Amino acid sequence: MWAVVRAVKRAFRYRFYPTDTQAAELARTFGCIRKVYNLALAARTEAWVSRQERVTYTATSAMLTRWKKTEDLAYLNEVSSVPLQQTLRHLQTAFTNFFAKRSRYPTFKSKKKSRRSAEYTHSAFRWRDGSLTLAKMTEPLAIVWSRPLPEGASPSTVTVSQDPAGRWFVSLLCVDVIPDAPATTAVGVGVDAGLDSLLTLSTGEKITNPRYERADRARLARAQRDLARKEKGSANRAKARLKVARVYARIADRRRDHLHRLTTRLVRDSQTIVIEDLSVRNMIRNHTLARAISDAGWRQFRAMLEYKANWYGRHLITVDRWYPSSKLCSTCGALAETMPLDVRSWTCRCGVVHDRDVNAARNLLAAGLAVTACGAGVSPQRETSRTGRPAVKQETSGVTQGIPFL
Known part of the structure; x- marks a missing residue:
């Protein structure tokens, strides 16, 4: 008998430790991504409010080319163009979901609150012998391979991100083959x-229920009290914020x-x-x-x-x-x-x-x-099902007459 296999796209996430040069390059990339996203969102919003015109991804891509030629935004040329194009595609997806009533209207990215990430397609990175080098970088990333990639797999997309706790992660999207394994319980x-x-x-x-948040609640409270005592904008407040973020990261x-x-x-x-x-x-x-x-x-x-x-x-x-x-x-x-x-x-x-x-x-x-x-x-x-019923335990309250419990 032939075994049934399934080929699925699967993301493998690893932690890595960038050099100072790589960290600075990625930080610049994150900032440019945020700037391009906000400019494109403002342009699309203004076009709709003033002229009832829907701006497409192709139009925002042409805008990006013009922005790079201006003196104020010339720094956009210093980073890889692929993550900037990808953020315009993400904005297009956000508007598609909004018009299909699957999500709310897109919001502007914030330097302090928004997720710091950059997506690189195949043309913006080099994968060779298990070594990953991103565009605009001369050295490969120092990745901690906590688990191996599928044999013979080659990533099609690479996403680099930094969480609020300051940790760096790289996600490799690969095609993985999953064999069909029979379940031990057929009934369900x-x-x-x-x-x-x-x-x-x-x-x-x-x-x-392990209740991880409750287990670390005292530690989290201490870290948050320390954060509240620090002066806003100070270096000590930045350190205290990292301590709070690390507690949240441990829980998650x-x-x-x-x-x-x-x-x-x-x-x-x-x-x-x-x-x-x-x-x-x-x-x-x-x-x-x-x-x-x-x-x-x-x-x-x-x-x-x-x-x-x-x-x-x-x-x-x-x-x-x-x-x-x-x-x-x-x-x-x-x-x-x-x-x-x-x-x-x-x-x-x-x-x-x-x-x-x-x-x-x-x-x-x-x-x-x-x-x-x-x-x-x-x-x-x-x-x-969205009928505004009580939000505690959502079960029918007035169905077939039954018997009271004893």
């Missing part, structure tokens, strides 16, 4: 996201690593994975739970699960957010009238004692398998 698994337990599986397993890195491990395990073990379509943006409006919900990283978990399921050929089913997974008895199908958040276990009239989260995960799995079998209407409808 239902996954209920929570706060006490980060994930509860339909098998009854509960995965503890540990959370991301944990979610990567969980999602990889779920995708490798199960052929079908069923989750609930949670509106995290609405749920964090509950100020009592907002910090804990943000620390759990539910949205990041779902995004990882989506692309990994696509890579490995798994079925990821998302059940509608209004499906009463917690209030429905997974044994007899009876529906409880109410289910406050503080109720963690309840007894159905059929005599079965349910753990709230395990019962919800089992109901999600059953609903997801129903979608696979007969197309039952539990798949999410994002456009019709």
Whole structure:
């Protein structure tokens, strides 16, 4: 039998340590990218407001050529032209998403708040024998190869970035071949996201919520107090800001690593994975739970699960957010009238004692398998689900009359 393989575009991210010359060159590139982006955005906005005219990427590219010939913007010629062209393409994508009502109107880049990154296409870097040299540079980047690239892979796009903590990263976009590995569980698994337990599986397993932000909260508070005491614009304030950024980076890195491990395990073990379509943006409006919900990283978990399921050929089913997974008895199908958040276990009239989260995960799995079998209407409808209901636990409040919990 022939093994099924999938070729996917995959980004491999590594940390690198630039020389002083390379750091200065990249800093100039970041500044020029920000300047070109803001100029193009201002030109497009002015054209629309004054003349109702839509400016295209081709027009902004011609503007960039004219800007380089002016005395005030002659410094744009000192950096590679490819990242400047790429930022115009990114602006075009932002406007395309805006007109398609997928995002808000593009905003100007800020020197202090915006992400510092530059994208290089194949013509602006040299890849030779595992060594990467960017345009306008004479020495290759000192990359820490924490994991190897796929055998024979050659990057098509290189993105260099610097995070708020001052760390430098390079992302190499390559074509990777992923073999088709059969799942150990063919039936599937239902996954209920929570706060006490980060994930509860339909098998009854509960995965503890590590609460990385809470673990580093005291360290973060001290760093923020030190930052508040420093005079604005001083060198000491810049050092204190880096300390705060490093604490945030530590929290985000540990959370991301944990979610990567969980999602990889779920995708490798199960052929079908069923989750609930949670509106995290609405749920964090509950100020009592907002910090804990943000620390759990539910949205990041779902995004990882989506692309990994696509890579490995798994079925990821998302059940509608209004499906009463917690209030429905997974044994007899009876529906409880109410289910406050503080109720963690309840007894159905059929005599079965349910753990709230395990019962919800089992109901999600059953609903997801129903979608696979007969197309039952539990798949999410994002456009019709925005009804402004309470943002705590989004379940139907007035459906079929059930029985109260005991």
